[in-house]
Amino acid sequence: MRILLYNPDNGVTRNFMPHLWMFLLQALTPPGHEVLLIDGNAQPMDEAQIAQYVRDQNIGLVGIGAMTRMIAKAYRIADAIRATGIPVVMGGPHVTELADEALGRDGGPRHADAVALGEADETWPRIVADAERGHLKDIYAPVDAFGQESKPSLKQYPAIPWDKINLAQFNLVPKMAARTLQRIGDGWGTFRIIPMESGRGCPYGCEFCTVTGFFGDSIRFRTNESVVNELLLLKARAKSEGGQIAVFFIDDNFAINIKRTKSLLRDIIAAGAQVHWVAQISANLLRDEELVDLIAASGGKWVFIGMESIDPTNLADVNKGFNKPGEYAAVLERLAARNVYAITSFIFGMDNDTVGVAERTLKEIRTWPAGLPIFGLLTPLPATPLYKRLEAAGRLTRPKHWQEFIPFAMAHTPLKMTIEEAHAEVRAGWAHAYSPEAMAQAVDSLKDKPLGYRINIFIARMCFRGIYFPQMGPLSWLKLIYQNRRTIFSLVKEGFAAWHGRPARTAPDETFDTGVPAA
Ligand code: B12
Ligand code: SF4
Numbered sequence: 223m224r225i226l227l228y229n230p231d232n233g234v235t236r237n238f239m240p241h242l243w244m245f246l247l248q249a250l251t252p253p254g255h256e257v258l259l260i261d262g263n264a265q266p267m268d269e270a271q272i273a274q275y276v277r278d279q280n281i282g283l284v285g286i287g288a289m290t291r292m293i294a295k296a297y298r299i300a301d302a303i304r305a306t307g308i309p310v311v312m313g314g315p316h317v318t319e320l321a322d323e324a325l326g327r328d329g330g331p332r333h334a335d336a337v338a339l340g341e342a343d344e345t346w347p348r349i350v351a352d353a354e355r356g357h358l359k360d361i362y363a364p365v366d367a368f369g370q371e372s373k374p375s376l377k378q379y380p381a382i383p384w385d386k387i388n389l390a391q392f393n394l395v396p397k398m399a400a401r402t403l404q405r406i407g408d409g410w411g412t413f414r415i416i417p418m419e420s421g422r423g424c425p426y427g428c429e430f431c432t433v434t435g436f437f438g439d440s441i442r443f444r445t446n447e448s449v450v451n452e453l454l455l456l457k458a459r460a461k462s463e464g465g466q467i468a469v470f471f472i473d474d475n476f477a478i479n480i481k482r483t484k485s486l487l488r489d490i491i492a493a494g495a496q497v498h499w500v501a502q503i504s505a506n507l508l509r510d511e512e513l514v515d516l517i518a519a520s521g522g523k524w525v526f527i528g529m530e531s532i533d534p535t536n537l538a539d540v541n542k543g544f545n546k547p548g549e550y551a552a553v554l555e556r557l558a559a560r561n562v563y564a565i566t567s568f569i570f571g572m573d574n575d576t577v578g579v580a581e582r583t584l585k586e587i588r589t590w591p592a593g594l595p596i597f598g599l600l601t602p603l604p605a606t607p608l609y610k611r612l613e614a615a616g617r618l619t620r621p622k623h624w625q626e627f628i629p630f631a632m633a634h635t636p637l638k639m640t641i642e643e644a645h646a647e648v649r650a651g652w653a654h655a656y657s658p659e660a661m662a663q664a665v666d667s668l669k670d671k672p673l674g675y676r677i678n679i680f681i682a683r684m685c686f687r688g689i690y691f692p693q694m695g696p697l698s699w700l701k702l703i704y705q706n707r708r709t710i711f712s713l714v715k716e717g718f719a720a721w722h723g724r725p726a727r728t729a730p731d732e733t734f735d736t737g738v739p740a741a
Pocket of ligand 2: 424425426431432434475528
C-alpha cells in the first residue's frame with residue numbers, strides 16, 4: 223500500500239524544520255509499504271491539489287498530524303481526501319484531546335476515518351495493517367495487555383534512515399544563493415535543521431502547556447548510543463553532500479535530568495558526533511556551570527528558554543514559579559560566555575499583565591546579551607489546566623478558537639487589560655525588539671566576537687522577525703534589507719576585509735565562523 227503522511231502548513235511562516243512525527247512513523251511502518259511525506263510548509267497544496275495528488279499517486283491511506291493552530295486546515299485537507307474515497311487517519315496533540323471533534327461525534331462534520339490517540343509509535347503498525355484490510359477502527363489508543371494506558375519506553379527507538387531520506391524539500395538555502403554560498407567555507411549549498419528527540423515527558427505541568435498531559439510526567443529517554451548514532455549519521459550525510467546540518471533537540475526540557483544530559487553530551491563529545499544544535503532548556507537547569515560547559519563543547523549554539531514573564535506573580539499563576547526572573551540575566555551571561563545564545567520566549571496577556579508590559583520586558587531584555595526574543599499571547603489550548611480554569615470562570619471569548627485560527631489573537635479576556643491592549647503589547651514587543659535600531663544594537667553588542675557571530679545574529683533576527691511580521695515574498699525581504707542597509711553594509715564591508723586579509727579558508731569554528739549551525 224502507498225501511504226501519504228501529510229503535515230498542514232501553519233499559514234504564517236515557511237518551514238524551517240521538518241516535523242519529526244512523519245519520519246518516525248515512516249521508520250515504524252511495517253515492510254511492504256511505501257511511505258511518501260509532504261510537509262505543507264515546504265510544499266504548499268490546496269484541497270484540490272492534494273485530492274488530485276492522492277489519486278495520481280494511488281495512495282491507499284493518508285495520515286495527517288497537526289497542532290491545534292493548524293487543525294482547521296488539517297480538517298479541510300482531510301475532507302478533500304476523504305471525498306475521493308481514500309481513508310484518513312489523524313493524530314497529534316489536538317485530535318488526542320478532541321477526538322470526538324475529528325470523528326464528528328460532537329455534532330459537527332466527521333473529518334477522519336480514524337484517530338490515533340497520544341503517542342502512536344506502537345499503534346501505527348496496527349493502523350496500517352487494519353487500513354490494508356479495509357477495517358480501520360475509529361480510535362487507536364496506546365494501551366498495554368491489561369487495557370491500561372502505556373507509553374513507549376524509547377529504549378528501542380527506531381533508526382531513522384537520515385542517510386537515505388530525500389530532504390530536498392527542507393533545504394533552507396535559497397536555490398539562487400546556493401552556488402555563491404558554496405564558495406563560503408566548505409559546502410553551504412544545503413543547510414537543513416533536523417529534529418531529533420532524546421527523551422519525552424515533562425513533570426513540571428505549566429498551566430498552559432499540553433506536554434505534561436500528553437506525554438506524561440514520567441520522563442523516558444533514548445539510549446545515549448542511539449542518539450549518538452543518529453548524530454553520526456547526519457554528520458556523515460552533511461559531509462558527503464558538501465552541505466550543513468544542524469539538529470534541533472525537540473525534547474521539551476533537554477536537561478530535565480541533568481545527570482543524564484551530561485552523560486549524553488559527554489558521549490557525543492567522545493564519539494566526535496558534534497553538530498551544531500539547538501535545544502529547549504528551562505532557566506532553572508542552566509545554573510549548572512558544568513552542564514553549560516558541556517553544552518558548548520558538544521555543539522550547542524542556541525538554547526530556547528521559556529521565560530514567559532519577568533513578573534513572578536504571573537509565573538506563579540501559571541504554575542511556573544520555578545522560573546526566577548531575578549536569575550535570567552546571569553543564566554544568559556553564563557551561556558554567552560561560552561558563545562551560546564538564547565531564544566527567549568515571553569507570553570503577554572497573563573493575568574497580572576498591565577499596559578506597558580512589552581516595554582518593561584524590553585527594558586530587561588536590553589540589559590541581557592544579544593539573543594532572539596519572541597512574544598506570544600497566553601492561549602488556552604484544549605484540555606490544558608488553563609483552558610479548564612478559564613472555561614470555568616466564563617472567560618473564554620472564543621472557546622473553539624482553533625476552528626477559525628487567527629495568528630496572535632487572544633481567545634479569552636485578560637484580567638488587567640483588554641484583549642486589544644494585549645494585542646498591542648505583543649505588536650510593540652516585536653516592533654521594538656526587531657526594529658533596524660535593535661538589529662544594529664544586537665550586532666554591535668557582539669563586536670568583540672568573530673564576525674561570524676554578528677552575521678549569525680543578524681540573519682537569525684531577520685528570520686525570526688517573520689514569526690510576527692508577514693515576510694514571505696521577495697518584496698517584503700527587499701524592504702527589510704533596505705531598512706537594515708546600514709548594518710548589512712557594515713557587515714559586508716568587514717567580511718570583505720576579513721576575506722581579503724586571510725591566506726586560506728578557515729574551519730567553521732575559527733575566525734570566519736558564521737555561527738550558523740554547521741556539521
Ligand atoms: C518542535 C516543536 C515545535 C517546532 C515546530 C516545527 C517542527 N518542525 O517540528 C516549533 C519550535 C517551530 C514550534 C512552534 C510552536 N509550537 Co510547538 N512544539 C514542538 C515540540 C517541542 C516537539 C514536537 C515533536 O516533534 N514531538 C515529538 C513527536 C514524536 O511527537 P508528536 O509530534 O506529538 O507525534 C507523536 C504523536 O502525537 C503521534 N502523531 C503525531 N502526528 C500524527 C499523525 C498521525 C497520522 C498519527 C497516526 C500519529 C501522529 O505520533 C507521534 C509519535 O508518537 C512540541 C512538544 C512535544 N514534546 O511534542 C511542541 C508543541 C507541539 N508546540 C506547541 C505549540 C503551542 C507551538 C506554538 C503555537 C507556540 C507558540 N505559542 O508560538 C508554535 C507554533 C508554530 C507554528 N508556526 O506552527 C504545542 C501544541 C499544543 C497543541 N494542542 O497544539 C506543543 C505540544 C507544546 C506545548 N507547549 O503544548 N513547535
Ligand atoms: S517546562 Fe515546558 S514542557 Fe514542561 S510543562 Fe512547562 S512549558 Fe510544558
